[in-house]
Amino acid sequence: MAFAIEEYTLPAPSDIAVKMYEDSAVLWTHVQATFGLALVGLALGTAVGIAVAVLLHIVPPFKTALSPLLVLSQNVPLIALGPLLIIWFGFGTTPKLILLVLVCFFPVALSILVGLGQAEPHLREYLGMIGASRWERFKRLEFPASLTYLFSGLRIAATYVVSSAIVAEWLGAGANTGIGFYLKLKFSGFQQAAVFGSIVCIVVMSLLFFYMVVLAERLVIRWRPRPEPEWKEASS
Amino acid sequence: MSGSDSRGSTLELEGIVKSYRRGKERTLVLNDVSLTVRAGEFVSLIGPSGSGKSTLFRMIGGVEKPDQGRVLIDGEDRTGHKGLISYMPQQAALFPWLKVEDNIRFALVSTGTPKREAKEQAAQWLERIQLGHVAKEYPHVLSGGMQQRISFLRALLMRRSVMCLDEPFAALDALTRADMQRWLLELWEADRRSVLFVTHSIEEALVLSDRIYVLSPAPATVLRELVVPFERPRRADVWTSPEFVELKREVLRLLEEGHSGTV
Numbered sequence: 001m002a003f004a005i006e007e008y009t010l011p012a013p014s015d016i017a018v019k020m021y022e023d024s025a026v027l028w029t030h031v032q033a034t035f036g037l038a039l040v041g042l043a044l045g046t047a048v049g050i051a052v053a054v055l056l057h058i059v060p061p062f063k064t065a066l067s068p069l070l071v072l073s074q075n076v077p078l079i080a081l082g083p084l085l086i087i088w089f090g091f092g093t094t095p096k097l098i099l100l101v102l103v104c105f106f107p108v109a110l111s112i113l114v115g116l117g118q119a120e121p122h123l124r125e126y127l128g129m130i131g132a133s134r135w136e137r138f139k140r141l142e143f144p145a146s147l148t149y150l151f152s153g154l155r156i157a158a159t160y161v162v163s164s165a166i167v168a169e170w171l172g173a174g175a176n177t178g179i180g181f182y183l184k185l186k187f188s189g190f191q192q193a194a195v196f197g198s199i200v201c202i203v204v205m206s207l208l209f210f211y212m213v214v215l216a217e218r219l220v221i222r223w224r225p226r227p228e229p230e231w232k233e234a235s236s
Numbered sequence: 237m238s239g240s241d242s243r244g245s246t247l248e249l250e251g252i253v254k255s256y257r258r259g260k261e262r263t264l265v266l267n268d269v270s271l272t273v274r275a276g277e278f279v280s281l282i283g284p285s286g287s288g289k290s291t292l293f294r295m296i297g298g299v300e301k302p303d304q305g306r307v308l309i310d311g312e313d314r315t316g317h318k319g320l321i322s323y324m325p326q327q328a329a330l331f332p333w334l335k336v337e338d339n340i341r342f343a344l345v346s347t348g349t350p351k352r353e354a355k356e357q358a359a360q361w362l363e364r365i366q367l368g369h370v371a372k373e374y375p376h377v378l379s380g381g382m383q384q385r386i387s388f389l390r391a392l393l394m395r396r397s398v399m400c401l402d403e404p405f406a407a408l409d410a411l412t413r414a415d416m417q418r419w420l421l422e423l424w425e426a427d428r429r430s431v432l433f434v435t436h437s438i439e440e441a442l443v444l445s446d447r448i449y450v451l452s453p454a455p456a457t458v459l460r461e462l463v464v465p466f467e468r469p470r471r472a473d474v475w476t477s478p479e480f481v482e483l484k485r486e487v488l489r490l491l492e493e494g495h496s497g498t499v
Contacts, residue, residue, distance in 0.1 A: 122329050128318070129294075129297040129299060129323040130322065130346070131298065132319075136346050140331060140334075140342060144331070144333040145333075147333075225376050
C-alpha cells in the first residue's frame with residue numbers, strides 16, 4: 001500500500017457501505033427521527049415566515065421597525081442559541097424545533113416580502129380602477145404573485161433544514177435519537193466509517209427535501225409557460 | 237343617438253384640473269377639462285400621446301382626486317369615489333394565475349355580482365363569443381387579440397353603468413384591430429352602455445363613436461367636440477364615405493393646430 005491510510009483516518013467506500021448495512025436498523029430509526037424533525041421544522045418555519053412577511057407587508061411601519069430584527073435573528077449562532085434554548089425549554093423537541101424555525105423562516109419571509117412588493121403595476125392599476133378592496137388586492141394579486149418568490153425561499157430553507165436538524169440533535173443531548181446524535185456518538189468512538197455513513201444519510205435526506213420543494217412548486221405554480229415541448233402541444 | 241332602454245348612466249366631468257409636482261416644479265397635466273357622456277352614448281377622447289388621457293381616467297376611476305373640478309355620475313358628485321365604473325386597460329391585465337373563466341368570474345364577484353351568477357355568465361358569454369374552448373386555459377396561451385376580447389367581456393359583464401376603455405387596441409396589429417372594432421361594436425350596439433373610449437387613432441374614434449372630444453397636447457384641454465353623424469348600427473365600410481374622410485381631415489387639422497399652438 002502506497003499511502004497506508006488507516007480506516008480511522010479515511011475509510012474506504014466499501015467500509016462505509018458495510019458499516020451502514022450492519023447498522024441499518026439503528027440508522028433507519030435515527031433517519032426517521034431526523035426526517036420527522038426536519039419536516040415539522042420546515043413546515044413550522046414556512047408558516048412563521050409567511051405570517052411574518054404578510055404582517056410586515058400589510059402594516060408598513062412594522063416593516064421599517066422590525067426588518068433589522070429579522071436580520072438579527074440570523075446573526076446569533078446556533079451553537080450559542082442551542083444550549084440557551086435547552087436551559088429555557090428543557091431537553092424535549094421544543095428547543096430543536098425553535099432552532100429549525102429560526103433557520104427556515106428567514107429565507108421564506110425575506111423572499112415573500114420581496115414578492116409581495118413586486119406585483120405587476122398594470123394589474124395593481126386595474127384593481128384600483130375597478131375599485132377592488134385591499135383584501136382582494138392581497139388575495140388576488142399580491143399573494144399569488146409572491147408564490148414564485150416563496151418557492152425560491154423555500155428551496156434555500158429546504159437545503160439547510162437537514163443540516164440544521166443535525167446541529168440541533170448534536171446539541172440537544174436529551175433525547176437519544178436522530179442522525180445528529182448517532183454522528184456525535186460514533187465520532188467520539190473514532191468509528192469514521194459510521195461517521196461517513198451518517199454523512200451519506202444527511203446528504204440523501206437534504207436532496208430529498210430539496211426535490212420535495214421542487215415538486216411542490218411544480219404542482220402549485222401551473223400558470224407559467226414551461227419550456228417542455230410536449231406541454232405546449234398538449235395545450236393547443 | 238342614445239337608446240332609451242340602455243343600461244347606461246350619464247358621466248360628466250366639470251372643469252377638471254390636475255397638476256403633478258416634479259421636484260420643485262409643478263407640471264400642469266389637465267387644464268380645465270369638461271366633457272359629458274350621456275346615457276347609452278359612445279364617446280371617444282382623442283389626443284396626442286402624453287396628453288393626460290390616462291390621468292383623466294384615474295380621476296374618473298377615483299384612484300386620484302383632481303385639484304379642481306368634479307366627476308358626476310347621473311348628476312351626483314362622485315369625485316374620488318372608487319368602484320363606480322368598469323374598466324378595460326390597454327394591456328389586457330388578465331391575472332396569469334387564474335384561468336380565463338376565473339379571471340372573468342373573480343372580477344365580476346369583486347364588483348358585486350353574486351358568485352353563482354358570475355360563474356354562469358362567464359361560461360355563457362365565453363361560449364357566445366366563441367371562446368368557450370379556452371375557458372379552462374391560463375391566459376398566457378392566448379393570442380393578444382383573444383386576451384383583449386376576454387378583457388372587454390370582463391368589462392362588459394361588470395354591473396357598472398359606465399365603461400371606460402383606455403386605448404384597448406393600441407397594442408394590436410392593424411388586421412386584428414379592425415376585427416376587434418367590428419366585434420366590439422356588435423356587442424356594444426346590442427347593449428348600449430355609456431362608454432368613454434380613449435384612443436389616438438382618428439379612424440377608430442370615427443368608426444366607433446357617437447361623439448368625439450379632441451384634446452390638446454399637455455396641459456390637456458378640450459379643443460373641440462364633434463358629432464359623428466353615421467347611423468347605427470354602423471356599416472363596416474363607413475370609412476369609405478366622403479363624410480368620413482372630411483371628418484378625419486378636420487380632426488387631423490385640430491390635432492396639428494393644437495400641436496403648433498403650444499410648441
